[in-house]
Amino acid sequence: MGLISFLKSKFKKKDTTVDTYSQGMEKSRKNFSNKLSNLSRRYQSVNQEYFEELEQILIESDVGINLTLRIIDEVLDESKREKITDPTKINEILVDKMFVDYASKGDIINELSFKEGIPTVLLVVGVNGVGKTTTIAKLANRYKEQGKKVLLVAADTFRAGAIEQLTIWAERLKVGIVTGAMEADPASVAYDGMKKAKEMGADLVIVDTAGRLQTKNNLMAELAKIKRVIGKEIEGAPQETFLIIDATTGQNGVIQAKAFAEVTNLTGVVITKMDGTSKGGIILAIRDEIGVPVRFIGLGEKMSDLMEFDLDKYLYGLCVEEE
Amino acid sequence: MAFESLSEKLSRIFKKIKGQARLTESNMEDMLKEIRVALLEADVNYKVVKEFTNNIREKAVGQEVLTKLNPGQMLVKIVNDELVELLGSTDSEIHYQKNRPTIIMMVGLQGSGKTTTAGKLAYLMKNKLHKKVLLAAGDVYRPAAIEQLDTLAKSVGVDIVNLGTSVSPVEISKKAKEKAFNEHYDVLIIDTAGRLQIDEQLMQELNDIKDNVEPDEILLLIDAMAGQDAVNVANTFNQRLTLTGAVMSKLDGDARGGAALSIKHMTGVPIKFSGVGEKVTDLDIFHPDRMADRILGMGDVLTLVEKAQEEIDEKEAKKTVNKMMSGKFDLDDMLSQMKQVQKLGSLGGLLKLIPGMPKITPEQTEMAEREMRNVEVLINSMTKEERKHPEILKYSRKMRIANGSGKNVADLNRMLKKYEQMKEAMKKMEAYRKSGKMPPGGLGGMGLGL
Ligand SMILES: Nc1nc2c(ncn2[C@@H]2O[C@H](COP(=O)(O)OP(=O)(O)O)[C@@H](O)[C@H]2O)c(=O)[nH]1
Ligand SMILES: [Mg+2]
Numbered sequence: 140m141g142l143i144s145f146l147k148s149k150f151k152k153k154d155t156t157v158d159t160y161s162q163g164m165e166k167s168r169k170n171f172s173n174k175l176s177n178l179s180r181r182y183q184s185v186n187q188e189y190f191e192e193l194e195q196i197l198i199e200s201d202v203g204i205n206l207t208l209r210i211i212d213e214v215l216d217e218s219k220r221e222k223i224t225d226p227t228k229i230n231e232i233l234v235d236k237m238f239v240d241y242a243s244k245g246d247i248i249n250e251l252s253f254k255e256g257i258p259t260v261l262l263v264v265g266v267n268g269v270g271k272t273t274t275i276a277k278l279a280n281r282y283k284e285q286g287k288k289v290l291l292v293a294a295d296t297f298r299a300g301a302i303e304q305l306t307i308w309a310e311r312l313k314v315g316i317v318t319g320a321m322e323a324d325p326a327s328v329a330y331d332g333m334k335k336a337k338e339m340g341a342d343l344v345i346v347d348t349a350g351r352l353q354t355k356n357n358l359m360a361e362l363a364k365i366k367r368v369i370g371k372e373i374e375g376a377p378q379e380t381f382l383i384i385d386a387t388t389g390q391n392g393v394i395q396a397k398a399f400a401e402v403t404n405l406t407g408v409v410i411t412k413m414d415g416t417s418k419g420g421i422i423l424a425i426r427d428e429i430g431v432p433v434r435f436i437g438l439g440e441k442m443s444d445l446m447e448f449d450l451d452k453y454l455y456g457l458c459v460e461e462e
Numbered sequence: 463m464a465f466e467s468l469s470e471k472l473s474r475i476f477k478k479i480k481g482q483a484r485l486t487e488s489n490m491e492d493m494l495k496e497i498r499v500a501l502l503e504a505d506v507n508y509k510v511v512k513e514f515t516n517n518i519r520e521k522a523v524g525q526e527v528l529t530k531l532n533p534g535q536m537l538v539k540i541v542n543d544e545l546v547e548l549l550g551s552t553d554s555e556i557h558y559q560k561n562r563p564t565i566i567m568m569v570g571l572q573g574s575g576k577t578t579t580a581g582k583l584a585y586l587m588k589n590k591l592h593k594k595v596l597l598a599a600g601d602v603y604r605p606a607a608i609e610q611l612d613t614l615a616k617s618v619g620v621d622i623v624n625l626g627t628s629v630s631p632v633e634i635s636k637k638a639k640e641k642a643f644n645e646h647y648d649v650l651i652i653d654t655a656g657r658l659q660i661d662e663q664l665m666q667e668l669n670d671i672k673d674n675v676e677p678d679e680i681l682l683l684i685d686a687m688a689g690q691d692a693v694n695v696a697n698t699f700n701q702r703l704t705l706t707g708a709v710m711s712k713l714d715g716d717a718r719g720g721a722a723l724s725i726k727h728m729t730g731v732p733i734k735f736s737g738v739g740e741k742v743t744d745l746d747i748f749h750p751d752r753m754a755d756r757i758l759g760m761g762d763v764l765t766l767v768e769k770a771q772e773e774i775d776e777k778e779a780k781k782t783v784n785k786m787m788s789g790k791f792d793l794d795d796m797l798s799q800m801k802q803v804q805k806l807g808s809l810g811g812l813l814k815l816i817p818g819m820p821k822i823t824p825e826q827t828e829m830a831e832r833e834m835r836n837v838e839v840l841i842n843s844m845t846k847e848e849r850k851h852p853e854i855l856k857y858s859r860k861m862r863i864a865n866g867s868g869k870n871v872a873d874l875n876r877m878l879k880k881y882e883q884m885k886e887a888m889k890k891m892e893a894y895r896k897s898g899k900m901p902p903g904g905l906g907g908m909g910l911g912l
Binding site for chain 1: 607714715717
């Protein structure tokens with residue numbers, strides 16, 4: 140048994156391997172060749188240059204310089220200690236290190252959990268344009284298909300067209316929606332949403348919020364208020380808060396996660412637009428520094444383009460070249 | 463601000479190197495390593511960073527920096543020159559056609575800010591350049607994208623071609639072009655749906671629009687928060703469409719924008735505008751040389767001056783500044799100065815442009831602005847004489863003013879204390895200005911209540 144599958148069996152709670160993940164990634168990995176194995180083929184045994192190339196692969200995937208240097212150092216140490224010079228083995232150590240690093244930060248259950256009689260409230264947050272509203276549609280679709288009664292709450296009352304956007308999705312999905320007027324206090328829309336959720340006995344309430352840059356303190360305070368209002372109406376809610384991160388995000392992603400974690404109780408990251416890149420290495424840095432795990436990934440603009448996050452496949456994909 | 467952190471880092475590195483009496487090969491390598499980390503943390507493209515540090519090393523050796531009297535400073539200059547080189551040093555503007563409409567096409571990834579920027583450009587061209595602008599709603603895919611542009615068009619007060627979502631984007635663009643020509647618009651801005659650079663079908667659609675309307679400008683939106691892949695994205699769009707420029711969006715956050723900045727160097731496509739907020743007014747013309755200064759921590763003084771000129775009655779401002787500096791500073795001056803600053807929009811934004819200023823949180827800004835409103839109410843309840851000579855304010859006068867303004871005497875006293883502090887601060891500031899240094903703690907330490 141390879142190290143990865145061994146670790147996987149050790150860390151994985153449930154078997155959630157989904158083949159559709161690979162299908163979803165197909166677009167970006169046509170004509171793929173594995174960067175790592177490419178690399179190892181070019182080298183008989185590893186040297187300084189080899190490690191520099193490894194470093195480049197990670198940095199170009201937005202893993203970030205600090206985490207990259209640390210991982211490479213660890214691999215270097217281990218290879219010296221164990222006197223390993225075979226590039227293929229080195230690669231294995233590298234991927235293992237990343238896997239262990241990520242997995243050892245705690246158990247992860249990707250799916251939302253539900254309790255009889257109490258709606259699960261999911262608050263969705265993030266900076267502008269990352270795919271919050273679209274992801275909400277995808278999640279609503281997923282849980283509706285699982286037989287849950289879903290309600291959407293359009294608390295982005297700021298961006299032009301945002302309410303219409305979520306309303307169109309609600310119509311397509313045939314799920315309920317609560318909206319307010321443009322420019323209305325988003326917390327009051329959230330309040331109406333919670334009221335309605337209790338009335339209709341919803342299983343899942345997903346609250347859309349306006350995109351906000353984490354530097355805008357007044358908008359971050361507004362988010363805290365939305366969260367407070369939700370908690371007042373439904374005890375323990377929001378049980379889940381997802382931060383949406385665009386796969387093309389650079390090092391600012393860590394700062395985003397830090398800032399949003401300060402005002403909300405982040406329980407997961409959804410990384411979107413993974414159909415365009417198989418990289419998105421910033422999620423490793425986020426997990427490393429903030430501890431928040433990725434729960435789902437977005438792979439397109441349709442409501443079915445959502446998959447559970449699979450660390451193993453992701454790490455594999457990270458080292459896949461797009462040509 | 464986008465580059466705060468990078469510039470802070472670089473200036474720390476420079477300080478270290480400037481402080482060194484002798485520069486050796488090894489401490490230069492240390493510095494290069496630190497610069498490398500700082501740039502990578504700012505999302506500057508990996509290949510650009512490599513080239514950048516190599517160039518600096520080469521130039522430093524070539525110019526025999528190590529043997530020079532002031533090697534640290536020499537090195538800083540080399541870094542600066544390289545940075546300017548990297549960003550490009552000339553402004554790139556939109557070239558407007560004289561006898562027919564100028565056609566601009568917005569392209570980019572999903573969520574990069576095309577629609578918002580289309581609205582901002584319309585605002586800028588209509589209000590600052592007095593152009594007759596037409597928008598075309600060509601994003602027929604994202605739900606409610608058309609409604610979004612429609613709302614923006616209404617709020618800016620420009621016309622829009624909105625044919626709904628059942629007409630193809632190529633058809634919409636052609637119709638819009640016809641209208642722009644027939645009805646003599648100066649500018650047509652075509653919004654398109656976001657798309658991935660690897661989506662062959664949708665990329666072809668952009669080619670079709672291009673072939674049909676022959677735009678004068680094709681602008682690619684790049685998010686300031688983008689990572690290493692941004693250069694590849696720009697490359698693909700450029701190869702397909704031959705871009706004429708890029709717009710960096712979301713520069714108002716704390717993203718360092720290194721990826722967007724790498725684009726000019728890697729693809730030759732110049733950045734023409736930068737988006738600095740969500741409102742239609744939040745678009746700036748991009749000046750690469752100033753950005754280099756800003757990265758190196760010199761502050762974007764020119765932008766500040768320009769912004770001030772735009773908003774401030776210059777004579778009035780000069781008068782106040784002179785008075786302030788000379789210490790002949792009365793309550794009227796205080797009010798007028800505060801009003802000027804208010805006109806500049808957010809005080810925080812203004813201070814950020816001044817080099818050496820400490821970071822100011824939005825709360826502090828808000829507090830300062832609230833304070834200003836208080837001051838205004840109080841001063842408005844005073845007589846001319848009292849404003850000129852605040853020292854005559856004794857208890858009965860104070861009571862009257864407090865009553866007249868709906869505040870209490872304590873508020874008034876606090877304001878007068880502030881005035882004294884400000885007067886004092888201005889004197890100090892002048893002294894510091896003459897000596898060429900910034901006071902410790904910046905303005906915050908000088909009792910401006912920030
Ligand atoms: N290719 C791709 N596009 C996406 C994905 N998720 C969202 N988008 C697109 O990104 C853009 C912004 O999405 P939206 O949900 O409006 O972002 P919000 O501002 O965060 O709510 C839209 O054009 C979406 O269709 C994804 O997983 N893949
Ligand atoms: Mg949205």
